[in-house]
Each structure stands twice: as structure tokens, then as C-alpha cells.
Amino acid sequence: METIATLRRKFIDGSYTPLQAVEDAFAVIAQKDGEIHAFLDTYREDALVQAKDATKRYAEQGSDTPPLLGVPIALKNNILVKGKRATGGSKILEHYTATYDATVVRKLQEAGAIIVGATNLDEFAMGGSTENSAFGPTKNPVDTTRVPGGSSGGSAAAVAMGAVPAALGTDTGGSIRQPASYCGLVGYKPTYGAVSRSGLMAMGSSLDQAGPFAHTVSDAQLLHTVIAGRDPLDSTTIDEDTYPEVTLKETYTIGIPRDFIQEGVDEDVLEVFEEHVSALKAAGHTVRDVSLPLFEKGLAAYYVVMPAEVSSNLARYDGIRYGLSVEGDTLLDVYQKTRAVGFGEEVKRRILLGTYVLSAGYYDAYYGKAEAARELMRQELSDVFRIVDIVLLPTTPTPAFPFGAQSDPLSMYKQDIFTVPVNLTGVPALSIPAGTVCRDATNKPCGEQSQGTQLPVGVQYIAPHGGDTRLFDLGKKMHDQV
């Protein structure tokens, strides 16, 4: 599938129509999704009705139409669309139908986008591979023996397999940027509060943001611009003047926390990273080392704050108001049985961990400390942004891994080491494809003799709060225009 910008141009000049685009989207889904399993549900009938209408509007009004009119979009299935199933990738919501639209959905629809389907995810967005989905994993379209990343793996795969030009995901600790990196896409996590969380299934409320997957930075920017903005339904949304203005420049000073990437990063991934550093210098940007020692400890703070918020947020799934309900003798029995049957292993693990760190006697030692650590990280980062415009990191320490390769929870968690500090501090970050690394069938680097697959790897730009436009600016210079 082509970019949104190309589709829009063709829709306006009439060389391609929204009806053709939607038919083509469903042709790709029919052909590939049996194997890939990016989608949990598709909305063919609704989409065709909207596509016919959009085709007519282009014929009559041309460019005087909303910016996403007729553009097929996929949504991670923790984003509510009124009247459609919203599973969150969980058995507990297998038969739940959303009773209202998320604000991001309303905005996409007002801009004319056609929602073609709901994509797979790790249960309640907890995981980095989609292996935790109650409805089976999604495969990486680049190499189907490997995970697409997660938790927004279905959205990434839907774009990477060519079904849609763009999709929305949510990012609590890297769940947009990591799958974007694994699938060779642009992925974007906005400044906390830039996008309304109304109608997203809450995971870690102080961390969650919705954002786009796309092939180009300008497509991602367009989608972000459509969905962003102050929302009375989410009091944590920010205004344009909440943070000081972050200016655009011809060339930027880019900081690299060298100590942070010293250990634990795959050698080939590091090589791609260094090539990107060279490309930045060649394009006239200034690169210098910075120090962010607390960022290295971010993952520890994350695995206190996030489970704490998860345990509170998921208390609502109780078998009484909506979703699965398992019979029991007493009310307590209904709660305990429903949640035992409805939640998967990883979700239970995080709820219990969160319950522990919030329990009497441990709250100050864990949650209090972790929140204090966040504040110190924010101060440390803000000091670094006095001397650099952008911080550069690899998006992930490795390329996409084979199914089952990260069976130990902690090793799975460590895939997020470079992405979680961004959510903890609330700043925006953009992952762009930076190159590929070769892996053979045994997941070893390709030797001179062995054949293998080229796996995409991303790098991540991080800007100060409210610096979303700066990220798009550098992203377009380094990705779209090369």
C-alpha cells in the first residue's frame, strides 16, 4: 500500500479512488492475514459504504475535502469504536462491544479516515511480541518465524504487510516504537497529554499515549495532527502553551548517551546506529556525547510504576458490569473466578506485582521511590536538553526475535530498556528505520557462507516536552527526504 500523501494526491486527481483503495486493502488482508494474523476483526461492509461515499465526494469536491478522506486505517483493539468489538486482546473482553467512540476515533472519522479493522495486541497491551494475545500471536511480515514486536504488533504488521498505509497503536513503555523498529516502519510516541486517552483501555495512565505507525514521517505527522489536541474528556491533555516552545532549526545538536548503549546492545544493531550517527553528521548536524545515568535505571522504576497503575486500572474487569462473568456462589467468588479465567499469565503477573508494591508497608519503598526516580530522571533529561536539541538512542537492543525466544519475563522486559525512560519522563519520541541486520535460520548473524534474512532496525529521536514538531522535522530530513 502506498503512503497517505500519495493516496491523497491520486484520490484528488482521480487516478485511484477510495473504493479501489479499500478493495485493495481487503484483497491484501484476504491474501496475507491468514498467515500474519494482524487483524482480530475487519469491517468490510462498513468500509465499502464509506469508500463509495468518499469516492463520490472526491469526484465532486476534489481537494476541498478532509485530509484523510478515503484513507484506510487500522486500529489497535484497545481503542474503542462504538458498536464494534473491543477485546484488548483478552478473553475477559472477548464478547465486549464498545458503547462509545474513543476521541482519537471520532477525530479520525471527522478527518474522513476509513477504519478497516481492529488489530491484534498483547493482552491489555502488556508484552513486547503479541505472544500474550489471548487470540494467538501475530507474525512479522518481514520474517514470519519472528515476532512483529508488541504490544501494538498487529498494527505494525497490518502496515508492514501492505494492508493499510497507516495504523494507530498505543505506547506505554515502547509499544509503538519497538514494533515499528521490528517491522521497518516509522512509529511515534507523542508528548504525554498531546493525545486524548478517552476511549483507550487504560494500562498505565501516567504513561499511555496513542500514536501512529506509517511508512513516512510526514504521514505519521499528519495522523498525529489529526488525533492530537485538548479534550474535555481527558483532563491530562495539554494545550499548545503548556510547555515552552520547542523551536525548529536548520541543523540540530544531537546528544548520544554513550554509557547507556555500552552494554547489552547487539553488535550489528550498534553498527546500524553508528551509521545513522555518521549520516546525521554528513547532513550537517552536530553530534556530541551526553550523560544520562538515571536513564539506565529507568526500567526498574517502570516495573514499579506500570504494574501499580495496571493493578488499579484492571480492577474494573470484575465480571459484573461488562465482559466475561464466571458463575460463583458469592460476589467475591464471581470476582475471583472471572479474573482467574479471564486474564492471561502476564496480566496476572503484573496485577500481583502492582498489588504488592501498592500494599501497606511497601508503598513508600516502591511506588514512592519510583515516582521520585521519575522526577530525578525528568530533571536529568531537562539538563541535557539545555545543551542538545535531540537525544538519540537505538529503539531496541536487538532486531525482531524468533517466537518463544524470550520466555523469561525479565529478558522480555529488557527489550524496552531504551523506550521506557521516554514514557516515564513524558517526552515525545520518534522511531525511524535506520538499516537492517542479517540473521540466519538459527538467529545468528549471517556469516560469509550462510544465507539469512535482512531484519529492520530503528533509531529513536527524543525531544523535550512539546517538541513533537521538532522530531517530525528531523525525521523528515533524515528519513523521508533521503
Add this chain to the structure above:
Amino acid sequence: MCYHADMEKEDILHLGRLARIEITDKEAAALQKDITAVLEYVSVINEITAETGVTKKVGAVYNVFREDEVTTKDNEYTDALLAEAPATKGRFLEVKKILSAD
């Protein structure tokens, strides 16, 4: 204070009761191992803040108010919401009794 005491099986079952999740013996064994490992990993947050004593909240923190008024129409969402409930009686959710007879 000890930040990563090994979890006992009874601790896990207790957390399960607090979180309203029935935990089987087999699950308890796996959770005991995993949660102990994660708690040990996260204990480094103690080193971060040990010297500074910072307790402030992150980010732009300020109150957001609105008028205290009803913003929806009567019954606007009632049918749709009740349709999602596992058990209803008229316009009410039906729940099990809270206490058993004995």
C-alpha cells in the same frame, strides 16, 4: 529495609486474594519465582533516590476543573451499557449476595 525478600507461596496466594484473582498452586509456584526476580531487579530504584530525598511528582502538574453539572441526557447510555452487563434485572445490574448463609 529489605527490598527483595523472597516471596513465599502464601504471599502469592495473599496477593491473589487482595487482587481478587483465584491462583492455583501451579500458578503460585511460577509467580513466586517471577515476582521475586522482578522485585530484585527493581530494587535499584532505592540507589537512585537514596541521597536526594526528592518526592515531587513528574511533569506539568496542575488542577483541571469543570463546572459540576450533568453533561448527559437522561437514559442516553443506559440501554447500551446494560446490554453489556452479564446479568441484569430491569434497569439494574444483578449481583450475587455478598455474604454466604453460614
